[in-house]
Amino acid sequence: MSDGRFYLTTPIYYVNADPHIGHAYTTIMSDVIARHRRQRGDDVFFLTGTDEHGSKVAESAAAAGRSPREHADLLSERFRALGTELEASNDFFIRTSDAEHEQVVAQVLSRLHESGDVYKGSYGGWYCTACEAFYREEELLEGRMCPIHRTPVEWLEEENWFFRLSAYRDRLLALYASEAPFVLPETRLNEARRMVEEGLEDLSISRAQIDWGVPVPWDPDQVVYVWVDALFNYYTALTYARPGEDLVERFWPADLHVMAKDILKFHAVIWPALLMAAGMAVPRQLFVHGYVLKGGEKMSKTAGNVIDPFPFIERYGIDPLRYYLMREVSFGEDGVFSAEGFEARYTGELANELGNLLNRTVSMIGRYRDGRVPSDPGDDDELASEVATAVSAFCREMDQLALTRAADVVWGLVRRLNRLVEERAPWTLAKDPDRARELDQALYSLAEGLRAVAVMLSSIMPGSMARALEALGQPGGAIEMDVAGWGNGVADAVVAPTGPLFPRIEDEE
Numbered sequence: 001m002s003d004g005r006f007y008l009t010t011p012i013y014y015v016n017a018d019p020h021i022g023h024a025y026t027t028i029m030s031d032v033i034a035r036h037r038r039q040r041g042d043d044v045f046f047l048t049g050t051d052e053h054g055s056k057v058a059e060s061a062a063a064a065g066r067s068p069r070e071h072a073d074l075l076s077e078r079f080r081a082l083g084t085e086l087e088a089s090n091d092f093f094i095r096t097s098d099a100e101h102e103q104v105v106a107q108v109l110s111r112l113h114e115s116g117d118v119y120k121g122s123y124g125g126w127y128c129t130a131c132e133a134f135y136r137e138e139e140l141l142e143g144r145m146c147p148i149h150r151t152p153v154e155w156l157e158e159e160n161w162f163f164r165l166s167a168y169r170d171r172l173l174a175l176y177a178s179e180a181p182f183v184l185p186e187t188r189l190n191e192a193r194r195m196v197e198e199g200l201e202d203l204s205i206s207r208a209q210i211d212w213g214v215p216v217p218w219d220p221d222q223v224v225y226v227w228v229d230a231l232f233n234y235y236t237a238l239t240y241a242r243p244g245e246d247l248v249e250r251f252w253p254a255d256l257h258v259m260a261k262d263i264l265k266f267h268a269v270i271w272p273a274l275l276m277a278a279g280m281a282v283p284r285q286l287f288v289h290g291y292v293l294k295g296g297e298k299m300s301k302t303a304g305n306v307i308d309p310f311p312f313i314e315r316y317g318i319d320p321l322r323y324y325l326m327r328e329v330s331f332g333e334d335g336v337f338s339a340e341g342f343e344a345r346y347t348g349e350l351a352n353e354l355g356n357l358l359n360r361t362v363s364m365i366g367r368y369r370d371g372r373v374p375s376d377p378g379d380d381d382e383l384a385s386e387v388a389t390a391v392s393a394f395c396r397e398m399d400q401l402a403l404t405r406a407a408d409v410v411w412g413l414v415r416r417l418n419r420l421v422e423e424r425a426p427w428t429l430a431k432d433p434d435r436a437r438e439l440d441q442a443l444y445s446l447a448e449g450l451r452a453v454a455v456m457l458s459s460i461m462p463g464s465m466a467r468a469l470e471a472l473g474q475p476g477g478a479i480e481m482d483v484a485g486w487g488n489g490v491a492d493a494v495v496a497p498t499g500p501l502f503p504r505i506e507d508e509e
């Protein structure tokens, strides 16, 4: 968050299974941040993509009767399609099977090798193929089960190349002590610190028994461990996302990596250590979000309780899903996704509180003022200052990545405007010509307040808020945050009545 440029990433998604609501959640939250930073005037680079190597992908491919490449092509396309459905505004979509990525991974691995912190050794450990990770005996669940997947792990032993992760203890602890927290929320920072304090084992960074991966440059019989290959995507993407442009110079290191809590260790411990070894700058901050739960359990293919986001998008459009997730799942904590909860917020908040308010406002301006917003803002100082307070509180919460609290701030203003309709009762004012000025002021205040709401919510519901601005007589309206405040918009605008923003969805049964 410095010098006006902002580089943020989602994790790259592993193509061993179809996308589910957990992936959608990470992408949506990251996209809200990216769009908001653009509204603040930052030069933003937003990266997402797919992680395609490793034995799990090779196995899934074999099980489906495909080559790893065919399998990766197919699944990667589904993740790309999900991003499009979600209206993710990413600037690039990286695939770790891209030749450009593989070349740069090989270069960086050579630098790591030259650092002296890579050595050959033999390693045996309990391995979960789904995690692509080794576990210590004491980390396993009863019956030697993976703590994440609750499936049996296997004993794996081979000659590999190792990274001397154990040598980075002090440097990592110093990183965690830096003034701007390296990891948010703080509980996750503490968790990373504990992992390091409890002692780090060196990391096996190559695999001998598979060939679906990036060959180790100095030992082509082995491939680079899929996680090391994957983590470096955040760097390699900048080298080829825009041919002819040096994005590394402009955007490295990343300002923000967003991820779910199950991959904290890879990002908070292993990733910065690898970068330090390669002589590269470490990212400025990680944000670790919780799980989107269904009935108290993390969704996973293995557990068989996966929510498919596509039917929700088909039925309601994308914006209500973006809104619901932001509002319902407190960013940084676990939250529960339920169809009932979704419908309750859709009807109660989006259709009734926001959609109706906009419709009533636009139709009253039509009826009482021939469709033109009064040009004189009057002296509604109280509401003007409430809007200013809401806009600055919203930006402050967004800066702290308190996305759910930011949405609460906007909703407080929506409710305030609904009360204002009842208090001022424009339909009563309209009957008395002596109160024309009061009516002007009420209509102006409602329209201008709604414009501020629409600008703030643009990062969350881009399509619907563009329509709302159009209804308020601001087609292609400016959404920069510095015009969100009072007095920058609606005076004298000609409103354009529109259909309901969030139409009632009839039950199909």
Ligand SMILES: [Zn+2]
Pocket (backbone or CB within 6 Å): 128, 129, 130, 131, 132, 146, 147, 148, 149, 150
């Ligand atoms: Zn696992």
